[in-house]
Amino acid sequence: MFPYVTVNLAMSADGKLSTIERKQVKISGQDDFRRVDILKAENDAIMVGIGTVLADDPSLTVKSPELKEKRLSSGRDENPVRIIVDSKARTPCSAEILHKGPGRRIIAVSKSADPKKIDELGKYAEIVQAGDERVDLRIFLAKIAEMGIETLMVEGGGSLIWSLFEDDLVDEYYTCIGNVIIGGASAPTPADGTGFIRENEFTKLEIASMEKIDSGVLLKWKIIKN
Numbered sequence: 713m714f715p716y717v718t719v720n721l722a723m724s725a726d727g728k729l730s731t732i733e734r735k736q737v738k739i740s741g742q743d744d745f746r747r748v749d750i751l752k753a754e755n756d757a758i759m760v761g762i763g764t765v766l767a768d769d770p771s772l773t774v775k776s777p778e779l780k781e782k783r784l785s786s787g788r789d790e791n792p793v794r795i796i797v798d799s800k801a802r803t804p805c806s807a808e809i810l811h812k813g814p815g816r817r818i819i820a821v822s823k824s825a826d827p828k829k830i831d832e833l834g835k836y837a838e839i840v841q842a843g844d845e846r847v848d849l850r851i852f853l854a855k856i857a858e859m860g861i862e863t864l865m866v867e868g869g870g871s872l873i874w875s876l877f878e879d880d881l882v883d884e885y886y887t888c889i890g891n892v893i894i895g896g897a898s899a900p901t902p903a904d905g906t907g908f909i910r911e912n913e914f915t916k917l918e919i920a921s922m923e924k925i926d927s928g929v930l931l932k933w934k935i936i937k938n
């Protein structure tokens with residue numbers, strides 16, 4: 713019914729995704745960069761929130777020529793399907809995701825998005841509507857599963873990841889903890905949003921693996937489903 717969802721992110725040793733200015737910063741190193749590229753190449757699709765697009769303008773392309781070749785030789789596109797969760801269709805038409813490298817793009821919007829902007833973005837990406845004011849992630853993920861997307865990697869940011877946890881849609885959660893302190897009470901963290909209040913609401917995890925990577929630590933968690 714839903715794709716298998718792996719959340720992957722890099723955070724500082726004090727649990728921040730970026731600075732209070734929400735600017736992309738280097739948290740992990742070369743080995744982690746390579747690991748993330750492999751993960752990206754293994755998944756059918758990769759998804760980010762509009763906050764990440766506006767802050768970082770990522771391309772989300774597979775970087776290594778061998779990994780691109782491997783995907784092509786197995787009959788897939790060079791890049792996974794790139795997805796932006798963007799309730800109000802705020803994605804700039806110049807966004808890197810829409811232009812860099814070949815492959816499908818999907819923008820998830822809500823019914824509140826401006827129809828004119830939807831038409832413009834429709835020149836660059838498939839538009840999928842789910843939800844009234846905000847993208848309803850359970851409806852959207854069910855729709856992309858029907859479109860053939862079985863595995864989905866999520867890169868961030870903290871608001872989108874929170875909603876995925878809240879909606880019980882995450883299967884695995886990978887955090888690369890880098891050897892820096894960023895600080896700042898308002899700096900993004902892996903799960904922002906409103907947060908759970910009661911202990912019985914918490915998402916429960918079990919450790920799948922722990923390893924040193926670059927000068928930090930890679931923790932892989934599996935989500936314990938009720």
Ligand SMILES: NC(=O)C1=CN([C@@H]2O[C@H](COP(=O)(O)OP(=O)(O)OC[C@H]3O[C@@H](n4cnc5c(N)ncnc54)[C@H](O)[C@@H]3O)[C@@H](O)[C@H]2O)C=CC1
Nearest residue numbers: 721722729730734761762763764847868869870871872875
């Ligand atoms: N260190 C890392 O691995 C990464 C860091 N980042 C950082 O994260 C920050 C961006 O994170 P955020 O501002 O939290 O933005 P975000 O990327 O999580 O996007 C959130 C936006 O998505 C839209 N949205 C639509 N439906 C939604 C739903 N159901 N739930 C939640 N959001 C929904 C809303 O407009 C919301 O404001 C940037 O500073 C970026 O650099 C982003 C990705 C990876």
Ligand SMILES: Nc1nc(O)c(N)c(N[C@@H]2O[C@H](COP(=O)(O)O)[C@@H](O)[C@H]2O)n1
Nearest residue numbers: 722737738739740748768770771772773
């Ligand atoms: N895995 C990882 N490590 C870091 O140190 C980072 N700063 C990030 N940031 C996210 O990576 C994305 C960049 O994608 P492209 O290289 O443009 O394809 C972007 O979403 C950053 O927020 N990730």
